[in-house]
Amino acid sequence: MRILASFTIAVACLAPLRPAAADGSLGTAGPFRAIGGATCAGGYIAQMQGKCDPPPVDQSLSPAARSQAEVERALKLIALIRLEQAKQALDAAIALDPRNVAAYKLRARMAIPGSLASAEVDVNAGLLLAPSDSDLLATRALLLRNQQDTDCTCMERAKRDADDAIKANPKNADAFWIRAQIFRDLGKMDAAEADLSQSLVLEPDHTRARMLRAQIRMMMDRAKEAADDASVVLEQNPADISALQLRAVVRAQFGDLAGAIDDLGAILGEPGKVTNITPAAAMFGDLYLQRAILLVAVGRPDDAMRDLDSIVTIGGPQALLRLQVYLRGHGFPDVAIDGRRSESFDDAIKACFVDKACGHGLVRRS
Numbered sequence: 001m002r003i004l005a006s007f008t009i010a011v012a013c014l015a016p017l018r019p020a021a022a023d024g025s026l027g028t029a030g031p032f033r034a035i036g037g038a039t040c041a042g043g044y045i046a047q048m049q050g051k052c053d054p055p056p057v058d059q060s061l062s063p064a065a066r067s068q069a070e071v072e073r074a075l076k077l078i079a080l081i082r083l084e085q086a087k088q089a090l091d092a093a094i095a096l097d098p099r100n101v102a103a104y105k106l107r108a109r110m111a112i113p114g115s116l117a118s119a120e121v122d123v124n125a126g127l128l129l130a131p132s133d134s135d136l137l138a139t140r141a142l143l144l145r146n147q148q149d150t151d152c153t154c155m156e157r158a159k160r161d162a163d164d165a166i167k168a169n170p171k172n173a174d175a176f177w178i179r180a181q182i183f184r185d186l187g188k189m190d191a192a193e194a195d196l197s198q199s200l201v202l203e204p205d206h207t208r209a210r211m212l213r214a215q216i217r218m219m220m221d222r223a224k225e226a227a228d229d230a231s232v233v234l235e236q237n238p239a240d241i242s243a244l245q246l247r248a249v250v251r252a253q254f255g256d257l258a259g260a261i262d263d264l265g266a267i268l269g270e271p272g273k274v275t276n277i278t279p280a281a282a283m284f285g286d287l288y289l290q291r292a293i294l295l296v297a298v299g300r301p302d303d304a305m306r307d308l309d310s311i312v313t314i315g316g317p318q319a320l321l322r323l324q325v326y327l328r329g330h331g332f333p334d335v336a337i338d339g340r341r342s343e344s345f346d347d348a349i350k351a352c353f354v355d356k357a358c359g360h361g362l363v364r365r366s
Helices: 044-048 063-079 085-094 101-110 117-131 134-145 156-167 175-184 191-201 207-219 223-236 242-254 259-267 282-297 301-329 343-354 356-365
Strands: none
Touching: 044 343, 063 085, 063 134, 085 101, 101 134, 101 207, 117 134, 134 156, 134 175, 156 175, 175 191, 175 207, 191 207, 191 356, 207 223, 207 242, 223 242, 242 259, 242 282, 259 282, 282 356, 301 343, 301 356, 343 356
């Protein structure tokens, strides 16, 4: 039974910052792979109050030496998740030495994904000083790729920058990751997979490359290999939500519905039970819907209704109204649109969960 059509995965082009990951590094190009990792003896609150910040830079150093020291201080602040203070250190580094390529590079990467225009300014400033810098070229390729909706030449220019980045440094794992995204957008899935495999040859613990390869393999109808990649990520970080969600999708694709339910359970907790890891955010309504559809498919309709309870608890009447509007327009004309639960509504939603096309549309539109 193919349940994949009832699932969606939203994968950001510019991945959000994660806590310190298995590869233990910021990476070299594009957005940071991970942040954090440093500890503060006073605990998290003291850390956020700056009580473990590194000391100010020695003012007796030369301007160039002070500039580089500010870059090193910024790196320590990033490890403490003190991002605003890290940016201030990088601002100081560039003011002290406007030719400090490392400062431009780090400040540009800090601005992704929140301020792409600022990132572009710093990348271009760095490339004026170091035209063949592999990391800067790869980062500019990523920025150009994300301008494709406004400039039809951006993908061509992005591909050229990514090629140049890899030529400048064939061991730049992040450059291969970035070029793989360009190949994916161009529909060249084999080339994208090859670049991601090369990135993993260079750095086997490159989590975001492995996750993207899993997504590519899923798009290529190679679900088992996609699940294997997600499983490797989960061996490194069992709480990785993106990997759990992706593995749930691909497990469902090749018929392991119980496994898919288990993966979603690792994110959401047990149906009907409030746990410390249950996400209390509307964005997780999708996951509850996905699991509810699977629960009905394996003969657990009562648990499916408990997930519906969670959707209503998280999203309130607005969530119910969205579901009711969808049902009314897709084969259930008698459903009331009033933002209230009723027996007729529950019967309709169960019937929708059973129907593959209805369930697919419900997850996509709710």
